[in-house]
Amino acid sequence: MILIGGKPLLEHQIELARSHGFTDIIILACYRADLIKRYIGDGSRFGVSVSTIVEREPLGTAGALLAAMDQLAENFVVLYGDTMVNIDLQRIWERHRQSRADATLLVHPNDHPLDSDLLETSAGGWIEAFHNRPHATDHWFQNLVNAGLYVIRKAALEPWAGGSRAPLDFGKDLFPALLNRGSRLLAYNSPEFIKDIGTPERYDRICAEYQTGVVARSSLRTPQRAVFLDRDGTLISDKDCLRRAEDLELLPGVANAVRQLNHHGWRAVLATNQPVVAKGWCSEAELQRIHNKLETLLGREHAFLDRIYFCPHHPESGFAGERAELKICCQCRKPAPGMLIQAAADLNLDLAQSWLIGDSTSDIQAAVNGGVRSVLVRTGCAGRDGRYPVAPHFVFDTLGQTVDFIIQNAEPSAQHS
Numbered sequence: 269m270i271l272i273g274g275k276p277l278l279e280h281q282i283e284l285a286r287s288h289g290f291t292d293i294i295i296l297a298c299y300r301a302d303l304i305k306r307y308i309g310d311g312s313r314f315g316v317s318v319s320t321i322v323e324r325e326p327l328g329t330a331g332a333l334l335a336a337m338d339q340l341a342e343n344f345v346v347l348y349g350d351t352m353v354n355i356d357l358q359r360i361w362e363r364h365r366q367s368r369a370d371a372t373l374l375v376h377p378n379d380h381p382l383d384s385d386l387l388e389t390s391a392g393g394w395i396e397a398f399h400n401r402p403h404a405t406d407h408w409f410q411n412l413v414n415a416g417l418y419v420i421r422k423a424a425l426e427p428w429a430g431g432s433r434a435p436l437d438f439g440k441d442l443f444p445a446l447l448n449r450g451s452r453l454l455a456y457n458s459p460e461f462i463k464d465i466g467t468p469e470r471y472d473r474i475c476a477e478y479q480t481g482v483v484a485r486s487s488l489r490t491p492q493r494a495v496f497l498d499r500d501g502t503l504i505s506d507k508d509c510l511r512r513a514e515d516l517e518l519l520p521g522v523a524n525a526v527r528q529l530n531h532h533g534w535r536a537v538l539a540t541n542q543p544v545v546a547k548g549w550c551s552e553a554e555l556q557r558i559h560n561k562l563e564t565l566l567g568r569e570h571a572f573l574d575r576i577y578f579c580p581h582h583p584e585s586g587f588a589g590e591r592a593e594l595k596i597c598c599q600c601r602k603p604a605p606g607m608l609i610q611a612a613a614d615l616n617l618d619l620a621q622s623w624l625i626g627d628s629t630s631d632i633q634a635a636v637n638g639g640v641r642s643v644l645v646r647t648g649c650a651g652r653d654g655r656y657p658v659a660p661h662f663v664f665d666t667l668g669q670t671v672d673f674i675i676q677n678a679e680p681s682a683q684h685s
């Protein structure tokens with residue numbers, strides 16, 4: 269019932285649900301349930317139908333839901349009552365339905381992965397493991413955390429029909445148990461706004477983000493703007509075909525630059541050509557380790573990438589040890605714009621408002637082909653490859669200078685100001 273912008277948090281959630289076509293709502297309440305019932309009633313004045321179930325003793329986040337199982341639909345969305353959320357619910361709902369997942373978890377990278385409970389996914393986005401704190405320091409993890417919003421297929425909860433005796437938590441108990449049973453848990457990775465108001469400081473910050481429009485423009489219903497980042501020579505030292513995570517080194521100032529993008533509402537999207545995979549020099553598993561290390565090093569400095577796209581292909585075949593199935597002419601290898609186009613679909617990007625930063629002419633040509641503005645950085649090969657006769661919009665010495673320039677010169681607009 270706490271107010272954000274003069275309106276109870278719960279009312280924000282009900283409006284979000286209704287605006288996406290969800291009108292049957294069950295509130296699982298305990299503490300001060302009387303207050304909630306009095307304000308929400310049967311939901312009719314908000315244009316929805318609400319029933320409130322009051323638990324007598326705390327059953328845990330999942331326990332409360334299991335106790336209400338007979339009232340649940342075949343598929344349903346779970347929101348926590350202490351989170352401010354603005355996500356495109358139809359989008360995650362469709363993804364859940366199309367993938368036929370047992371449960372779809374909203375996940376995202378965060379700016380403190382080292383002290384967060386993390387999860388590990390397959391290339392297709394299926395959850396393969398939960399890694400709870402504290403984390404081993406000799407291992408690199410994906411930066412992905414459970415954001416606390418789910419779409420669940422009721423049938424997957426059948427083993428718990430009748431409720432549970434011990435309190436059950438979604439993250440700590442139910443999802444790991446489902447995974448152990450072989451259920452298919454989909455990680456739906458989204459940069460949209462979802463934050464819990466767990467402390468007075470967080471509450472104040474969320475109120476401020478509500479007032480300045482950060483919350484409103486985060487939904488993927490609204491076009492987003494991105495900065496595409498090349499990897500080798502732009503974010504990390506150019507080692508001429510990096511093939512082991514141990515050899516990866518961040519360039520100076522890179523984590524700070526990425527963190528600036530995170531703070532200023534730009535989606536930070538990595539797009540990298542990795543022909544080492546097609547050449548048989550680096551497996552997909554090792555490439556994942558490399559990117560886990562990249563995310564870990566950025567995470568130590570409170571920076572994150574919203575997405576990582578890579579092209580594993582290479583067009584010229586006929587070499588020993590190569591992987592024939594990847595030796596193709598594809599649409600994703602820069603300068604082709606395939607990775608940019610895929611990101612635009614995944615993140616509802618406005619490419620005309622987006623940028624690409626790279627150190628080679630194939631990066632700059634990819635920006636031209638994808639319709640984004642470009643910056644050549646004088647790190648890595650600094651454009652000396654000379655493969656494509658193309659000029660960038662701007663040239664800077666470092667990624668940090670480039671990001672400062674982009675942020676300072678961003679055009680304010682109704683959606684992005």
Ligand SMILES: [Zn+2]
Binds near residue numbers: 599600
């Ligand atoms: Zn490709």
